[in-house]
Amino acid sequence: MSTTFNAETAENNEEIEQQFAVKAVMYMQTHWELLTRCRGSDLKLTKIDDDIFEHFKETFPEIDVSKALDEEAMKSKEGKERWRNFINAYENKVKDFNFGTMLRTEPAVEYDQHTTIFSVRMQFYAIEIARNKLGLNDWIYNEAHP
Numbered sequence: 001m002s003t004t005f006n007a008e009t010a011e012n013n014e015e016i017e018q019q020f021a022v023k024a025v026m027y028m029q030t031h032w033e034l035l036t037r038c039r040g041s042d043l044k045l046t047k048i049d050d051d052i053f054e055h056f057k058e059t060f061p062e063i064d065v066s067k068a069l070d071e072e073a074m075k076s077k078e079g080k081e082r083w084r085n086f087i088n089a090y091e092n093k094v095k096d097f098n099f100g101t102m103l104r105t106e107p108a109v110e111y112d113q114h115t116t117i118f119s120v121r122m123q124f125y126a127i128e129i130a131r132n133k134l135g136l137n138d139w140i141y142n143e144a145h146p
Contacts, residue, residue, distance in 0.1 A: 024118070
């Protein structure tokens with residue numbers, strides 16, 4: 001007999017959490033490696049980067065991706081609701097659209113414990129696609145290829 005899953009009362013499974021963490025770190029490393037091999041302005045992260053970029057600009061005009069992200073605003077009750085609506089628009093369009101991912105808080109920094117937050121994959125895509133289109137990630141390639 002099947003019961004309904006309730007996330008509010010579910011217990012955490014440490015092994016599953018570790019697997020998610022490993023996957024998030026691997027994705028982070030892959031992203032950084034891509035940026036060292038290709039200018040961000042030349043990189044496509046999805047098949048629909050342009051659509052995601054336009055949707056992001058329309059939905060979050062106040063977010064300046066060239067500056068530090070306001071994690072508190074993103075994770076506030078209102079912020080979560082706005083992001084949830086944005087993210088859910090990609091349910092059947094982007095693979096693993098709601099997976100957990102690491103996101104740099106600023107474009108001018110590398111990934112590390114003080115400059116990285118946990119986000120949902122579509123938040124990562126929206127912000128990193130915007131950074132790429134604005135050339136804000138090109139410094140990574142330029143630094144790797146002086």
